[in-house]
Amino acid sequence: MRDRDRKPKFRPGGKGPDRGHESGRRPPWRGREGSADDAVILYGWHTVAAALANPRRRIRKLLLTENAARRLAEDHIETRVTPEIVRPNLIDQRLGPDAVHQGLLAEADPLPSPDIETLPQEGIVLVLDQITDPHNVGAIMRSAAAFAVKAIVTTARHSPEATGVLAKSASGALELVPLVTVQNLARALAEMNDRGFMTVGLDSQGSKNLGAVTLRQPLALVLGAEGKGLRQLTRETCSVVARLDMPGEIKSLNVSNAAVLALYIGASQLGLMG
């Protein structure tokens, strides 16, 4: 359950105009509505195609290469705004050389963060306790969408913003899984307990193996950052703290790998694998 990297990395691709804004750590949906500095940067085929398919996502600006525009047309995906047709290196310049944008870059409004009271009383919810690496959080969102998770609950602080690298790693999942942002995670977990959730924290020091815990719906699986793990108050507020037993010499996984394993075990036991 170790986060790949404890230093937060907020840059979408190493450099670009949103660098200053991203390093400010303020979630974009807390920004002034519609102001330039809360724009969400979306790039890459799956990420932009999913955003274009999401009526709740307001697209402000769309940069496409000729090839990407043709591919969208072939797949009958509406662009919703008039795209600017640009050369690939213009998008490279915006995102930095490491970003695999596949010829698509959108600037969009952030999606609204639903309230914790709106969580459905069924299925699985993931709760992330200050996981800072945007690649990991993005991969977790993608797995969450693959396992039909109802929502992801994160803290407003010490979480990466739902933009750039996170959005790319999420591969379209940002448009599918609601992201509930809370100020105080322990209070949110207590509220979930009150609302009938079984809240299961994952920690190498857990008293039981997750596979041996009798799970029930609605289920919240709670993951901590690598290295730090679950914060003490988070751990104390969970109904159960469980570990993931594995037969090898290394006893902890990359946090996104731990998340997908917990989702598989949870969904299998609850009969949610379809």
Added chain:
Amino acid sequence: MRDRDRKPKFRPGGKGPDRGHESGRRPPWRGREGSADDAVILYGWHTVAAALANPRRRIRKLLLTENAARRLAEDHIETRVTPEIVRPNLIDQRLGPDAVHQGLLAEADPLPSPDIETLPQEGIVLVLDQITDPHNVGAIMRSAAAFAVKAIVTTARHSPEATGVLAKSASGALELVPLVTVQNLARALAEMNDRGFMTVGLDSQGSKNLGAVTLRQPLALVLGAEGKGLRQLTRETCSVVARLDMPGEIKSLNVSNAAVLALYIGASQLGLMG
């Protein structure tokens, strides 16, 4: 089964003296023995501590901060070579600002790559078909060590080197899981078939769900790069091609997440979970 990023990223932390060598894509163990340009760069607590604990790993040089040196002494970990005690920013300068080195940096010899004939005739082996992202390959190695995988087979070309970011993401697993490097993957798979392996390729177009395939030892789980998937010849050489069924709207996982799920399903079915 999509690799996070199709552009290979070979830099250990964004910049540093080994940048030129890493961008050359030649696996370091193919370099001249003991020459300066095949040095493996290891940083971070788990990665360096595991290397120091591995008698087969020759350490050439060890840079430690005072704190890291104290922590190694407290944990009774021998440094084997006389460390240079340095300030953290000197290691920052070597690795770039994004590398979380925790005060430890080692230059070491690459480990030898065993021959495919040496693979044990039991348990699970992972085979990676041109997965290029070093974070993903590192996370896969870490999960492999967690699931007591016997070896990882990769291609000499189109695979990241076992150094830098990969070694950091592997979190010590480089010292635990033998890395078998082959020139021709289809030929290696054919040889594994001949030697009695059940070779199972993972692909979204697979004919069966992995959980529904009757697996047996020795088992090879074969994973392709995101986007590209398994190459045609790889797919044709596998005894079975299986998919990972999931209930949600997104049908593909980050490749390291797919790997850990396949390992869990395989190890559970084979009774290897301990």
